[in-house]
Amino acid sequence: MNIDFRSDTVTKPSPGMLEAMMTAKVGDDVFGEDSSINKLEQTAAAMFGMEAAIYCPSGTMTNQIAIKCHTQPGDEVICDESSHIYQYEGGGIAFNSGCSVKLLYGDNGRITAEQVAAAIQPDDIHRPHSRLVSLENTSNRGGGSCYDFEEIKKIKDVCTANNLSLHLDGARLWNAMIAKNETPKQYGEVFNSISVCLSKSLGCPVGSLLLGKKDFIKKARRVRKVFGGAMRQAGFMAAAGIYALEHNIERLAEDHAYAAQIAAAIAQKKFVKQVLPVETNIIIFELNDGITAPELVASFKEHDILGYAISPDRVRLVLHLDVTKEMVAKTIEVINTL
Helix, strand or coil, rough: CCCECCCCCCCCCCCCHHHHHHCCCCCHHCCCCCCHHCCCCCCCCCHHCEEEEECCCHHHHHHHHHCCCCCCCCEEEEEECCCCCCCCCCCCCHHHHCEEEECCCCCCCCCCCCHHHCCCCCCCCCCCEEEEEEEHHHHHHHHCCCCHHHHHHHHHHHHHHHHEEEEECCHHHHHHHHHHHCCCCHHHHHHCCCEEECCCCCCCCCCCCECCHHHHHHHHHHHHHHCCCCCCCCCCHHHHHHHHHHHHHCCCHHHHHHHHHHHHHHHHHCCEECCCCCCCEEEEEEECCCHHHHHHHHHHHHCCCCCCECCCCEEEEEEECCHHHHHHHHHHHHHHHC
């Protein structure tokens, strides 16, 4: 059996989650009649102290809906160059919203208030209109790095002073909150909109949530329809999300501990140039000349370990709830033999 570190999206529903899905009460969500979806949205909004939420098939959709709701064509979105909204959402910022992007070069995916302030366009007809700042916490390409919340508050102050909205791509926000001992309500107080995934760290088969004020989510519901994301009896999936919020958040500390153990073994290898700091469940390491990332991933696969080459010289491993203590021990044993 393979030990799959390619992503935390590869998990299968646990018996408890499956039971919740099989016994879910459902209805037609387009008519607002799916009680499981309604409960999930209300539960998530209450967790973050925000007014409303909307359930969507993916984090890409929640991010893209948020960008569309915050902007007009010709506006500009400010984000780190490694951001998921820029790197991995199919050019959706341009395709869906008609916006340009101001890329900043932060520290492992984290930008600063000073950088944001310097990036805001002047009031000039030749320039796009700076309208939205998007942060990603944790940062995927930053190796699961977490923001310092004090810096987030400084960024919010810059946005407020310049009439910019602030969006959070919180695909793995649950990991950041566990690692930094933070609460959802802290984030709800700062951001205009928050996207959180249920299908990554929390182990659901599908689904993400977008949170914000009632009028914002009302607009988001219309945009979701336009994007083709309106669902019917999706409460079977929403029930998995409710189960995950009740059972799968605190256990993320286990994934973080396992990631640190594996990273320590990787750091000892001579063919490894550097390991990005491991704060949560993602390990990204860079290789020295002489071996490529695809070659190392192929070597792992010979031992039934699946990794992911994110560039010619970088490998990513992601811990999740389907990785056991025994699997971690075997992985370290294999690494020591390479």
